[in-house]
Amino acid sequence: MSGPTGGPSLQLDASKMQLVADLEIEMMSDMYNRMTR
Secondary structure, three states, rough: OOOOOOOOOOOHHHEEEHHHHHHHHHHHHHHHHHOOO
């Protein structure tokens, strides 16, 4: 990921970053499972 793409109005605190990270991991593992099935 390269920098904030949502503009200056997008304020990411630690809890939001954690939420995004969890979601990303979930999506990646889901896609991986589909590709390797």
